[in-house]
Amino acid sequence: METSPSAAAEAEAAAKSATLDVRIRRAKRVIRDATASALKFAQIQETDVTYESSETKIHDHDAFDPSASPDPEANIKAMNEAEEFDLAMTLFGDDIRGIEEDFNDKLVLVENDIHNYFAHKQQDEQEQHGSAADVQATSDINNESFGIQSNETLDSHSKQQLLEQEAKELHAKISFLQKCSKARFALDEADQYLLQASTGSRKAVMVSCARQLQEATKAVQAARDDFQSQDRKGNINTDMNDRDEKVARSILSSIEDQIRRKVLDLSSKALAMIDSCIVVTSDSISVCEGPVNDPKPGGSSSDGVGNALHDSTNIESSSSSQEQSYEGLKVALNVLATLSTTNGSCQSHDRLAHAMGVVVDQLLSNILRPAIHAVRTALESGSEVTTNYVFEESTAKSMGSASSKLTGMGSGKQVRGMVTTLTWTTSVEKYDIDDKTPTLAWWTALLGFIQNITQFMRDKVLSQGSEDSIRSIFGKSMFGNSVVAKNVYSLPFDSDIMEHGSKCPILKLLGRLVWEHCIPKECNKEILQGLQSIGDVVKESITSFDSFLMESRLINTPTALSEYGDGFEKKYNDKIRTSILGRGRKILLDGDYHNSIQVGVNVHEQKKGDQPEFLDSLGIEQNDMSIFLLEACGISNVASDLMDLCRQTMDSAVDEIVASQTLIPPTLYRTSRELLDLYRATIPAVHGSEIASIPRTAAIFHNDCVFFAHKLLTLGLEYRDRFASESPMRKMCTFLDLVPIFRELAERTMNDMIRHQKRQISEILMPRLEYLRDALGSNEGVVEWTDAETALTAGLYHLRHLSQAWKSMLSHDVYCITMGSITDSLFKIFLDKVLGTKDISVPACHFLNALFQNGLRGVADVFGSPSNTIEGSKIAEKFCALFHKFAAVGKFMNMCLADINMALSEGDFQSVTGAELSKLVVAVFQDSEGRRKLLRLLESS
DSSP: OOOOHHHHHHHHHHHHHOOHHHHHHHHHHHHHHHHHHHHHHHHHHOTTOOHHHHHHHHHHHHHHOTTOOSOHHHHHHHHHHHHHHHHHHHHHOOOHHHHHHHHHHHHHHHHHHHHHHHHTTTTTGGGOSOOHHHHHHTTTSOSGGGTOOOGGGSOHHHHHHHHHHHHHHHHHHHHHHHHHHHHHHHHHHHHHHHHHHHTTOOSOOHHHHHHHHHHHHHHHHHHHHHHHHHHHHOOSOHHHHHHHHHHHHHHHHHHHHHHHHHHHHHHHHHHHHHHHHEEEOSSEEEEEEEEOOOOOTTSOSOOOHHHHHHHHHHHHHOHHHHHTSOOOHHHHHHHHHHHHTOOSTTOOSOHHHHHHHHHHHHHIIIIIHHHHHHHHHHHHHTOEEEEEEEEEEEEEEEOOOTTOSSOOOTTSOOOOEEEEEEEEEEEEEEOOTTOSSOOOHHHHHHHHHHHHHHHHHHHHTGGGSSSTHHHHHHHHHHHOSOOOOSSTTOOOOHHHHHTTGGGOOHHHHHHHHHHHHTSOOOOSHHHHHHHHHHHHHHHHHHHHHHHHHHHTTSOSSOOTTHHHHHTHHHHHHHHHHHHHHHHHHHHHHHSOTTOEEEESBOHHHHHHHHSOHHHHHHTOOSSOOGGGSOBOEEEEHHHHHHHHHHHHHHHHHTOTTGGGSSSHHHHHHHHHHHHHHHHHHHHHHHHHHHHHHOHHHHHHHHHHHHHHHHHHHHHHHHHHTTSOTTOTHHHHOOOGGGHHHHHHHHHHHHHHHHHHHHHHHHHHHTTTSTTHHHHTTOSSOOHHHHHHHHHHHHHHHHHHHHHHHHTTTSOHHHHHHHHHHHHHHHHHHHHHHHHTOSOOOHHHHHHHHHHHHHHHHHHHHHHSBTTBHHHHHHHHHHHOTTHHHHHHHHHHTTOOHHHHHHHHHHTTTTTSOHHHHHHHHHHHSOSOHHHHHHHHHHHHO
8 A cells, every 4th residue: 555645754753753652552552553454344144143252352453452451341342342343334335445445544554664773773873862842642542561571670771772773673563554455355346346246237357356356365375374474483482472362364365255255156157157058958059149238228129140240249348338238158267276375274176277277177077978878889789889979060149048948047147148159960880899890980980079079169159268288188088097007918807997986087988999890800811911000090090189189278298098009019919818818718718628538548448558577576667658748537518618819819829810910920929828828827816726626627737737838848959940031039939937837836726735634634524533542452352443443434535526626627747646546644643553552462453454454445445446456456545645554454363473474584664664563462462472582583573
């Protein structure tokens, strides 16, 4: 605010004569009055407060008033003063402008007064004693209430320092009050504009109101910054600081609340106006471009459209005409743009971006997403797809009639202006879903449709905005959420689309569309011949679309669709790869893993038929080449189908036509390897629990891994020489590195199952054999013997159950090794119980002999067949490490000392150690010369 010359002269004269103490007292009076006025304004602006809240505000007034007192009479007096102020404002009008100018002049005077003191301090050191009359006039001010200590207790030098410090603090308070006054003045201006708008004035005032609110926000933010900086510095008088903070916060909060309410009110009017000016339906877009003047009273009422356009032009070029115009789309956009650039606590989000987001959401929900969905549905079903869009644009004058779609604002007014409507029709043609080289007319038509819709919005809506930022805001809302690749091979699968629900960004939908239906997924002669033309169509359409968006300043960089145009060949390779991997994944997940087929050669039967008997008896094999053969076993249909797909992929990689493409052969080779990796990752994850607990499933998985390892030994050699002579794949094609991985996986799987079966055998036998060791000394049959027979029967049943699951699935050698290991666990449990016994009666010996013989026959059945137990015994003897020992202990139970000596000489007890045999002799036979002789023999051996 500018001060009058007379006021400046008075301030200069006062600066020459007044002391700092007097200046501070004068400044305090002005600050007190200005603060009281600010609080009273804050009080009358709160129209929805109760009596209790009004009383609280009076207490706030007491906090800053130097004469404030907790006395009830003082509170009543303060309330009366506030009521008198309200009455005066009601009777004589709320001329905030005059009041603010008056207090601003006073604040400037005292600010200059204090400033002049410091400026002339050194020159006027001899004139610092003030007039006695001035001191007497201000003696009624309570210094201590403002943080000044009593003058009587300080020397002149200390007092002068305190006064100078307080003068600087008062200078900050004056600056704070001036900024608050500026904010209130701007709010009053905004109120005047809003009053004109609400009373039906034709004057376009919304932009001016928004600018005043912007000025008010800046002023109150500056005041808050000053307050916070002073609050951080701190003052001497803590009580005064608390009062200052309470008063300052009350003033700031009141102004900010008023700004917030007015901003929301103005924003809602602008948003309602935009909603009235832009109408989006499923088959049209209507935009009211600008306001049109009403015919003057008494004038002709037959003006046509041309006159209306002429008047609209005059409105934009002439300020006088603009004052007579209704608010329109342009005004609403400018209002939101102004409010969006406002900084401060009253602005919580970008209002223009929100408005554009609402408009874009209507376009996407009503037009663009349904159009894309219709095209995608037609492509997937092979029905008629849109290949051409015909647009028609019409213009009409809207005078806000009751039947008009362009309804008025919340205040009841209706938008008047030129309404431009864009409509369109479509033409369709049958889409051949089996066509390997489509023309992609539907794709170019779809991008053209989106481009025309965007162009219409640019010309009719975005051009109304006064700032270029509206274009970037619109472009970001419509095209900003692009398909962001998380890695090189990240593709728009269903999960990426579904995470957005019905609000999926348009670029994601377009990216999925071009990926699924523009890029071929096969690799054959027909597709490769037409691949270049398909790539050209995709690239040209996307480049043209991106160029339009950048020329329209909607985006700064090409959209994510450019990846499909510029890198079409790479995307095609990725599409082939993902298509093959998708087929492999379908095989692994949809196939029944329990179905199996037989593969390999029955090496065991061939050896039996070809090998001479003398070599068989000697255990020698003649010209054995079985190590290079896959032994007959059962593998899953899933593994067989996956291996067939892997071979098909490699066949495509070495095809002569495919060899003309640089990137396809390496991609196909890599894909064939990834199919095998996909098996290793998928099957254990999907069927892991079954593999760990079900014997047949574990055997199938083991055989699958063995099958893959066997095939991969020679797969690379099989295809390496079929690549082109100059291709690097001749040196790179190998699968040998995967062989140890599959072998280790097969071995680990079967070992885990063997340990699991051994635990089950132990759980079956141990509870029934717990007391067998002590029961063997009995001379008659006891229940523990019966339990032992039951345990053996249960153990053999479990072995037969495993035999049924594995005999037809595992190869002969793997089956025998596996069953031999599990059978040894059964033998070991019985042998430990018998060899640890100290006393075995004669009936117990007969019982154990029969028990062990039954065990041997049962095991022979597991390895052979019930009709050929001799062969089963031979196989069990070969693959069971404890078979000889179990048979020897069983024979021992039915021998006398002489028979034992004879068996020792014949080597029947080779598998039994001397110590173990000595324990059996001691436990079975009584002390005699023959026993002592046998024990000495065993001890010496």
